[in-house]
Structures are given as structure tokens and as C-alpha cells.
Amino acid sequence: MCQHSRGNLQYNWQRDGTRVQLKSAQMKWNKTHRLWLVQFQNVKLKEDDAATSNFDELLLALYTPRGILVYQHDLKHGRSAEGLHTAVSGSGIYVYGPTGQTDWSQALDVILQKLDASACHFLGNFSLKDGLLSELAADRPQTTLQVYKDLPLADLSSKARGDSLKALVREVDSMLHPAGMITDADSHAFDWLRGGAKIKCKSAQLCWSRSRQYWQISFHNIKLQAFGIREMATFDELLLALYTPRGVYVYKHDLEFAVSTQGVRTATSGHLVTMNGPKGEQNWQEALEAILTKLDAESIGCKRLAFVPFRRLKG
Template identity: 75%
Template sequence: MEGSVAAETRNTAGSGTAPGYNSKVLKCAQMTWDKANRYWRFHFSEVKLKKEDAAASEFDELLLALYTPRGIFVFRHDLKHGLSAEGLKTAISGSGIYVCGPTGETNSSKALDVILQKLDSSACQRLGYTSLEDELLSELAAAHPQRTWQVYKDLPLADLSSVARGDRMEALVREVDSSLHPACIIKDADSDAFDWLRGGARIKCKSAQLCWSRSGQYWQITFFHTKLQAFGIREMATFDELLLTLYTPRGLFIYMHDLEFAVSTQGVRTAILGHAIRIRGPKGEQNWQVALEAILTKLDAESNGCKRLAFVPFRRLKGWHGTEAPM
């Protein structure tokens, strides 16, 4: 759960970007485990905040929503706490805000206590808290068709952070790649540009989840940060083969990408972050199974060079007539 919502609310003091209005931005983040640093953390990304002069930022107030196993905590940020530059992409995408628990503390509840204490002892202001059992949240969920978190409930990998889930899927795809090429030696990568070597081929593995786009009103799968060839930016891709893993409620679909299908640029961010590969279901189609079939049909079409390598099912689902044994 990570994102932002921009809003304008009436400001009786009369300050802000327009007379009588106060510009607010809401950023959301989920509590996740950072495997590399061994701590629980919240990471609010793409915060367009000027560190040297917060008053000159594009908004007047920054609200943070922390999605935790206990519920949702909302804070008004002080425009300073946990603010961190994001390297070269800061000028394009903005800064990050990191709030971390103690290093080595694996208990998420204890780590959350420390994180909340940090925020409460700073100049940030706690505005409210909502339990996940709150009737209003339940009513809102019931009032809408199934969305991303609902269709993945109780499925394998669903309770992991996106980073941890990506690591698990990469390990699985590496095993699949090895089994498909038994005569080749698989070696660890000696560069961050790709994930492993198969013989002399540099293999990059990307994974993405089938998600509902509330703004676009469609199901989609988007693979970000793909360093493909780009005129005036990169003469060649930073890898030889690109393997895509589609994490869906039905299971994992593994494809070899043709380096062209559904590729899109990301404006000025393309030079630093790379391209995106975005595959969408029909607009307005709320049934994820129907949307997934449309997405797979696009990938399997003879008009592109993508190739399905494997499918790992989670369990048999109603309406699914595959012959594979469930995972």
C-alpha cells in the first residue's frame, strides 16, 4: 500500500496556493520488512518537498497514512522528520520519507511501538487512528467490487512485502530457467544491471502483481524500472533476456519478454528509472478473472515475440479448468 492523494481543503487563515484554500497531500505506506537492513519500516516515496525550503514546496500540508496490522494511523508531517534524498531521481520524482524500527527487531508489534514513539516525539502530529475492524471500513469495502487486497487474501506470498515477494519469485524463476536450460551453468550476477548469468547470457527478472487501477477503472500489470535501449539514453539494454513474472490470484505466469511489447517511456524519468511495461485489461471490467484472460491473450498473441515459459498455480479456482496440479 503506497501512494498519494492530492487534496485542497478550506483554510480559514487564508494561506496556501489560492485565497482561502490550503493545499494538502496525503501519502500512504505499508509497514514492511527491510531484509537488507533487518528492520521494519515505512517508506513514503515521491514526496515533492524542497528540503532546503519546505515553505516553497508544492503543498502546504503533508499527511501520512501508516497502514499497519493494528489499523491505520494518520499523522501531519513536520516536513522534516525522516526526509531523505533519493539520489539522481530526487529532482524528478521527489524525496523519500523513511521511518524505521530498531535494527534486528523482527517482532513487528514491538517495532511499530518504536516507530509510533519516534513520530509522537517529533514535531509531527498524530491526527487519528482507525481500526481495521471499523464498521465504516467494512462498509466501504462491501460497497465496492473486489479490489486487489481482497482477491489475494489467504493466497501464497500475499502477506509478504512487495520486496520480499519479489525476492521469492526471482528465486523461483531462476530455478525454472535452470530447469529449462539444463546444459547451461547458472551463476550469480556480477552487476546490478541483471540478476543472473545463464552461460554467457545476462538474465533480468522482473515481477509485478495484477492490480486494480481505481483511476483507470481496469486491472493491470506494470513492470517498472526496466533499463531497455533508448535513443540518446542507452545504446543497448543492460541485459540480454528479460523474464517477467505475473503474480495473480490464479498463480504465477512466467514469460520471456521480447523487449518491445507494451513498453512505454516515463517522461524525463526514463533516463534514470528506465521504461515501464504496462499490460491492461478491458476498461470497466471489474472481474479480475476476465481481465486476466484478456491480459494473457495479449501476451500470447502471435503479433509479439513474448513466450510463456511456465505457470505455477496456487489452487483450483471456480471457473478455472486448467490441468495443472495445484501448488
Template identity: 70%
Template sequence: MIWNKTNRRWTVHFHNVKAKEDAAAGSEFDELLIALYTPRGIFVFRHDLRQGLTATGVCTAIMGSDIFVYGPCGETSWPAALDVMLQKLDASACQHLAHISLNECLLAELAGASHQTTGQVYNDLPLADLSSKARGDRLQALVREVDSMLHPDSAIEDADSDAFGWLRGHCKVKCKSAQLRWCKVSRRWKMYFQNIKLQAFGIRESAKFDQLLLAMYTPRGVYVYRHDLEFAVSTFGVLTAIRGHTVQIAGPRGERKWQAALKAILNKFDAESNGCKRLAVVPFRRLKG
């Protein structure tokens, strides 16, 4: 349950639900159970495969649909918004199965057994409280300033296209940023840069930029690299044509310490086997304490 600044309402959002709205029999599963994590506890429902189901455009066939449950627009009180959300679900064909208090012993045990979360690692660090979009904008501005300092004799100008970030002389520079995050599925720390529209056979004859600069947002600071357009590049299936490629680099599986994982990731970027080059490091210090 999160506050949606754009729509000014409390929202519960479930992603990538591969269900067919017109026929449950057409879905790849028999039942869909949803868990609403709220300040009042965890509410578990059996979903009816209809309530709040929303298509995601051309990506629906690949990524699935989304399910939204909204509170009233402009209602800032989460208890009031939650009451409305639960009423909507109860009024539909969804079935309320359980409510688990956040004070349950089992939840406390699970929380105690977990390692530091991504949020805890970045607590009190610059940019930590920003949205991904806002943080990305700040990091791009930082990298642009670094690029200007490294090329004092080149004019830095705004881009005339969304395909790249700025012009350095005649060089079209693209900047992408990513945060060092813990991935629960693969049990490792990762850096994941996405939506990079590189050259791809049958899709794009060439990239629409000349250089790709990567900003790695980590608890230690921001690492800026010039990418070689090849290292750790992956396609994104049929979505490559729409969203572009990804650059994904990970620490050792099972390594829970972000410091050790970051060292391994940096070693991969710095290896002589690729053409990436470290350009700068902007260190952090805690904003409190």
C-alpha cells in the same frame, strides 16, 4: 505501520513527498496531512515538513523525499513501538488532528463495499507470504529451470554481470517478474515490470542482454514469456537513464474480476501483432483447504 526486518524495528514510511525541508513555502502544497494506519487505529497528523523527512539521492528532485517514523531498534512489540512513534510526532511541530478507531462504522462500511484485495486473491498460494525481493528471486530460479528444460543441449551458467541473469550458451538471458495487482488509481488489474535497461537513444546504445524472459505471478500460476523488447515498453521520464524502461500491461478499466482481467492481459501477450512468445505455465494450487 510495518516491521522492517533489515533494521529490526517497526516503521511508518511515506513515499514521494515533494516538499522542501528548508522552506515550506517552496513546496508544491500548503499543508501535508499524514495518516498512520496502525493496529490501534488511524492517526492523522498535520506534518511540519521537517520531522523524519529524508532525501532519496539523485531521485529526490523527481520522485520527492520520504518520511520515516521509527520505533526503537529491536523492540518487537508493536504497541510499545507505536507509543514511541506517537511521542516523536507529538514532540515535534507536527499536530495531532484525529484518531479513528478501526471499529468505526464508516470504516466498516468502506471495507464492506470493497472488492477482493490483491492480498486476498493470493491468500494461501505459493510465494504469497514472501517479500517482493524474495519472490522475485524464487521466480527467477523457476524461469531459469524452465529455460534449461527448453534448451537441454545448451549449457546454463551463472552470469558474470548484474546486467543479466544467466548465460545459455552464448546468449545472455535477463529475467524480470511482476505480480498481477489491482491498481486503485486506474481501477484495473495490472502487470508492471520495471527497471529493464533496454536500448535508448542518447542513454544506452544497446541492451546488455540478448533475451528478456518475463515471469507473470498470478493467482492461477506463473506464466513465462519471451519478450520481443518492444511490446508495451514505456520510458520512465528522466529516470529512464537510471532505472531503465517499464513493461506495463493492464486489464480492462473497471473490471474487478482478476480472472477476466488476466484473460485480457494474456490475449494481449499472445496476439500475433507482437513478437512475444508464451514458453510455459506453472499452475498453482492452494496450500490449505
């Protein structure tokens, strides 16, 4: 008999007393290393003895063009520590295709060969045309992928999109301050200099949170002042680029609104700035309006600097 975990984030369900944790990952191309891989994140295995982790079985679901392939992991294969974040966020599990092999099908064959040669156990393959999957998809609200379909930057990796948005915001900053000299940063703590002001730019995408049932936009790794950690922020101004299906909104942040810590990770990773739409509101446009209303409120110190509208690239 299976029972869902009630409030326990260490595993997803129990099967006759066996605590089962499920991790999923999409097969993707790594442009830097020129290879296909699957990468499972935040796997909280005990460093000294994986068998004593807070779950008994680890199932991996590989989302690939060939289907959804499910394995029972051996708690060893492909495991990699994540540096200082391991204690908080857990380990990663990486399985790579051959370097330079651009064909996803041949790369997937190699990935599966590695898993099959290990102590991992193949459980099954679900076709992407499976009727049950179609029913589950039909019951869900419009996904993030769907609302950004055919929009500029939608097909880029998170890093490439972030770099493009940063370049856009820098151009906006230059246009708004024609008398200010914009120069490259000489530190990783900020992104550019405007005269003597150190400018930091962060970008984030409006996304649907399935677990929390709301649209959300969350900016990460912002090194603000923190008692006992940083005496002051590592920059003078924080500019935010909100990547939405409507376009890119650029705001100057007041260094206070919607700021939250990340527990022990705050020391290394910084703060979060997170804005949520109404819980249960599945319409992204309504949710975005609610978020913008908060940002534009006179009671807070954020300021809208620009809006760059989008149009569909196809159709």
C-alpha cells in the same frame, strides 16, 4: 469547505483555500535492519524551502494494527532524500521503531513518541472496526490482498517474492535448454548466462489499480536501448514472470510489446513494460484473460514458455 483537487497531483483537496496533501503508509517489519517502521514515499517537498511546496499541509495516515493514526506533518521530521530520484519522485519520510524490537506494539509506541516529540500534530485515531471504514470497504472491488490470500509467496516481501520467482524462471530456462550451460551473472545488468546469452528476468504481480480502475501488471527498471542514453539493451533475452492468483506465467519478451519510458527517470531506472486489463473490469480472472490474450497474439513476438499453477495453502 473542502474541495477535491481537479487534475492536480500535487495535492489531494482544498480546505478553505488550504491545499492539503495526504500520504499513507502501513507499519511494516524490515527484515534487513530488524525493526518496525512507517515509510511515506513520493512526498514532493521543495528541497531548499519545504514551506514553498505545491501544497500547504501534509497529512500522514499511519495504517497500524492499533488503527489508522493521522498526523499533520511539520514538513521536516523523518524526511530523507531519495538520491537521483528526489527531483522526480520526491522525498521519503521514515519513522523507525527500535532496532531489534520485534513486538509491533512496543515499536509503535516508540514511533508515536518520536512523532509527538516533534512539531508534528496528532489529529486522530480511527478504529479498524469503524463503521465508516467498513462501508467504504464494502463499496470497493475485491482487493489485491484478498485475491492472493493463502497463495504461495503471498506473504513474502516484494524483494523476497522477486528472488523466488527469479529462481523459478531460471529453473524453467534450464529445463527448456538442457544443452545450455546456466551460470551466474558477472554483472548487475543481467541475471544469468545461458551459454553466451545474457538473460534478464523481471517479475511483477497482477494488481488492482484503484485510481485507474483496472487490473494491471507492470515490470519496472528494464534497461532497454534508448536513444542518447543506451546504445543497446544490457542483456540479450528478457524473461517475464507474471505472478497471478492463478499461478506464474513465464514469457520471453520481444523487447517491444507494451514498453514505455519514464521520462527523465529512464536514464537511471530504465523502461517499463505495462499491461492493463479492461478499464472498469473488476473481475481479476476476466482481466487476466485479456492480458494473456494480448501477450499470446501472433502479431507480437512474445512467447509463452511455461505456466506453474497455484493451489491454496489453507482450506
